[in-house]
Amino acid sequence: MxxxxxxxxxxxxxxxxxxxxxxxxxxxxxxxxxxxxxxxxxxxxxxxxxxxxxxxxxxxxxxxxxxxxxxxxxxxxxxxxxxxxxxxxxxxxxxxxxxxxxxxxxxxxxxxxxxxxxxxxxxxxxxxxxxxxxxxxxxxxEPAAADVVTLSPRQRAVAAVVTEAHRTIPAAFAAISVDLTTFRATRADAAPYGLVELLVKAIAARHAEFPLFFATPGADHTLTLAPDANVGVTIDVGTGLFIPVLRDVARRPIGDLTDDLMDFRVSALRQNFREEAFAGETITLSLHNDPDIVLAMPIVHPGRTCVVTLCAERSEVALTADGVPFARPVTTVTVTYDHRYLNGRDAVRFLGAVKQDLESADAIARLAG
CATH class of the missing domain: 2.40.50.100 (RNA polymerase II/Efflux pump adaptor protein, barrel-sandwich hybrid domain)
Structure with missing residues (x-):
């Protein structure tokens, strides 16, 4: 036996x-x-x-x-x-x-x-x-005295991570508004990608300039730098939270990312992810882009130095140079960061660089090319 x-x-x-x-x-x-x-x-x-x-x-x-x-x-x-x-x-x-x-x-x-x-x-x-x-x-x-809900194993794992993050990571936060007018124009041309994929490419494009945003904290105030930008993207379709990883983002066509994200959603629905889908993450993108979500501050997961967040697209009233009001599409991109390793100035510069890529026709063409 x-x-x-x-x-x-x-x-x-x-x-x-x-x-x-x-x-x-x-x-x-x-x-x-x-x-x-x-x-x-x-x-x-x-x-x-x-x-x-x-x-x-x-x-x-x-x-x-x-x-x-x-x-x-x-x-x-x-x-x-x-x-x-x-x-x-x-x-x-x-x-x-x-x-x-x-x-x-x-x-x-x-x-x-x-x-x-x-x-x-x-x-x-x-x-x-x-x-x-x-x-x-x-x-x-047995008669039930009250309705008691037991957390699923997956949610208990989330609870453990959240508790550890709040206990050990001194997080700070910054947010920036992004004008989506140029991006919408590319979508009018039936571009085969969405804002999530473009943001993933924009994040990965800043790997060399902001290496500490992709690093792994270690002992004695050290950081291990990542050779590649592998972006973990939060997926929640009602079956629990998953963070599968888009690997080697900087060198892959944006269409591949679109296919991978669709596969991730199907796997989340079927709950049939394999462990290797979560390996190699160097930075996290947390999606809070459901309608009317204007701001979100997720936790920084242990082992990461920051998490980037994409909020919902919305309309905003702006003024022309002549003072004429008009409506434009915008979104908010945020970064929550471990203040032990990253400072506010770094966070603002990082968000400014990402904003520049998302608002520039040339940058969008380069990232999507």
Missing amino acids: RELLLPKYNTNDEGCVLAGWTVDDGAAVSADAVVAEVETAKAVEELVADTDGVLHRLVEAGAHCEFGRPVGLLFDSHRERDDYLANLDGTPGSGEGEHDGPVLSAAAQTLVQEHGIRAEQLRALGKRMVKAADVQRLIDQ
Whole structure:
């Protein structure tokens, strides 16, 4: 018998959700066969068997599991598994004695601990062997005193990052208004890209001039400079927040970025990102461009020195040189930055350079070319 261990899929999480088993309990599986799908805070991963065997599940689908812990057992034969089940030594339902109460399966014991099921409730079932489904029926029968929502593993991961960011990063903030008249004119020519892609290119174009905006903080007040501009873009289509990475932005055609962003949105809807989609980020673009959002100040993620934000497009009244009012399209671009490494003057210069690229016909043509 060998334990089927849950590998550590990433360094940010302590565990993940076993989204579903792909083979039946008691089925024979071969080495390298996919036996389950697990959901981390960022991606859906496949759990594979590391050897041939007969599968015995230890946890139910939907359970939260810690990395490095067994979620199943692999037996050499069906007979070995049957012998194991016949001699299963579970944990008693109460702490009053080893045999005072029914025997619980591992999954049932987990539910009992999570939901505070009492020993007398378990004994009232009248069963010697209590499984997770039996405990779940007890849970469903319990009257709810109030509606309580448990955060998803992904949202718990977000909570951990936000807490760490607010605890350790002294953030500052700057914002600039960008005139979109010239950009709108390029869109009138049916340009096959949007403002997000153009802003990504404009950010990457400033990598050499502002290297500390793309750097990674280290120990003893050091920064590791990035060789390339890899821009992480926030994607939230209602299934949770993801930050996949557009790599090597400066050297890639803008049409490739458009395709990648569309693929990111599809992956977010299907929740089937792979871990490599989030690797290599050197700067973050946070999209707050839903209608009427005029300003946003997101957190600076640990490991980054800043985050750039794009707000919604809107109309603004301006005056001609002769004092005649007219309406023009504008947006707000902001930067939240770690004040230990970047200063206000640097932030203003960086935003001014990005604004210049977004407002200049020549710069737009260069970035989109």
